[in-house]
Amino acid sequence: MAEIKEVGYNTKIEGDVIVTRADAVLNWFRKNSLWPMPMGLACCAIELMAASCSRFDIARFGAEVMRFSPRQADLMIVAGTVTYKMGLAVKRIYDQMPEPKWVIAMGACASTGGMYRSYAVLQGVDNIIPVDVYVAGCPPRPEALLDALIKLQGKVSTEPALATLKKAG
Amino acid sequence: MEEQISSLIAEFGESVSEPKAFRDETTVVLKDGSLIADVCRYLKDKYGFDFLVDISSVDHYGKDPRFEVVYELRSLATCENIRIKVSVGEEECQLPSVISVWRSADWHEREIYDMMGIRFLGHPNLKRILMWDGYPHFPLRKDFPLAGKPTDMPDVAFTRPAPLEGGPFVSTPTDKTSVHREPRARS
Numbered sequence: 400m401a402e403i404k405e406v407g408y409n410t411k412i413e414g415d416v417i418v419t420r421a422d423a424v425l426n427w428f429r430k431n432s433l434w435p436m437p438m439g440l441a442c443c444a445i446e447l448m449a450a451s452c453s454r455f456d457i458a459r460f461g462a463e464v465m466r467f468s469p470r471q472a473d474l475m476i477v478a479g480t481v482t483y484k485m486g487l488a489v490k491r492i493y494d495q496m497p498e499p500k501w502v503i504a505m506g507a508c509a510s511t512g513g514m515y516r517s518y519a520v521l522q523g524v525d526n527i528i529p530v531d532v533y534v535a536g537c538p539p540r541p542e543a544l545l546d547a548l549i550k551l552q553g554k555v556s557t558e559p560a561l562a563t564l565k566k567a568g
Numbered sequence: 569m570e571e572q573i574s575s576l577i578a579e580f581g582e583s584v585s586e587p588k589a590f591r592d593e594t595t596v597v598l599k600d601g602s603l604i605a606d607v608c609r610y611l612k613d614k615y616g617f618d619f620l621v622d623i624s625s626v627d628h629y630g631k632d633p634r635f636e637v638v639y640e641l642r643s644l645a646t647c648e649n650i651r652i653k654v655s656v657g658e659e660e661c662q663l664p665s666v667i668s669v670w671r672s673a674d675w676h677e678r679e680i681y682d683m684m685g686i687r688f689l690g691h692p693n694l695k696r697i698l699m700w701d702g703y704p705h706f707p708l709r710k711d712f713p714l715a716g717k718p719t720d721m722p723d724v725a726f727t728r729p730a731p732l733e734g735g736p737f738v739s740t741p742t743d744k745t746s747v748h749r750e751p752r753a754r755s
Contacts, residue, residue: 486725487724518712522731
């Protein structure tokens with residue numbers, strides 16, 4: 400009979416105690432409960448809705464809590480064409496989100512202005528707010544958004560959470 | 569249709585041109601733009617053109633008069649259409665508003681003002697509808713560059729010229745691969 404080697408966490412041995420780094424725990428919390436602010440501005444928002452519905456189910460990655468108040472969100476998904484008229488509103492909403500916060504630029508328009516080389520369209524939302532993950536596509540399929548979310552989770556999990564915590568007072 | 573047109577010519581005389589018919593569409597040209605509200609009122613009251621389908625504007629850049637405004641009228645009772653074209657010079661650049669005839673003219677005229685810079689006298693709320701108040705240009709004029717112009721309005725909006733990379737970006741019909749076909753900068 401082959402010997403079974405235990406790997407990972409075992410309650411019988413560890414006794415309900417996990418020893419790890421605070422950074423890793425904080426990041427683990429954060430990356431599995433990203434609350435998106437759905438900045439739906441154009442057709443990409445339709446795919447964003449599809450991503451949160453049952454077939455693709457963004458809840459599998461803990462990001463199903465779409466918050467329409469920026470004060471309750473930590474991930475802004477800019478889904479669609481950002482016009483100059485909307486641009487400062489997008490920035491204002493981003494500024495109202497509490498730290499730490501991340502941004503996904505979903506689709507060609509949010510990333511670069513897309514096919515709109517025009518007087519009215521901001522040529523990439525990274526002109527006004529910092530973007531963590533860009534998603535290609537016009538519009539991207541929900542899988543692409545989920546992939547971006549997983550990529551962002553990977554980024555979140557390596558951040559120095561403790562060192563960047565704001566000190567009280 | 570002929571009855572309406574001849575009545576219109578009888579009422580307004582030389583100002584109204586002979587009608588042009590093309591594919592069952594009737595177009596008249598109004599030579600005196602200041603009469604447009606009166607003509608529209610006449611057509612609505614006497615012949616029931618109760619639906620203003622659209623107002624659009626054309627920039628004949630380099631010609632005089634430079635602009636042309638096109639009114640599309642429809643009678644819902646008789647299902648007849650009529651199109652009225654009015655020329656607008658660059659210096660005056662204004663027309664009487666037809667809001668007193670059709671309330672729906674409100675946003676059509678605001679859009680024309682926003683995009684082409686033609687003002688409508690008597691409009692109760694003539695401000696920009698798509699761009700923001702204070703944007704200094706009229707983007708659909710032919711002398712406005714495709715990429716746009718830089719503007720700055722603190723706390724409201726800003727614009728920067730779009731990078732065209734030697735464009736405009738146009739797709740080229742070809743039997744080669746999509747790499748040759750797709751829109752990209754071509755000099």
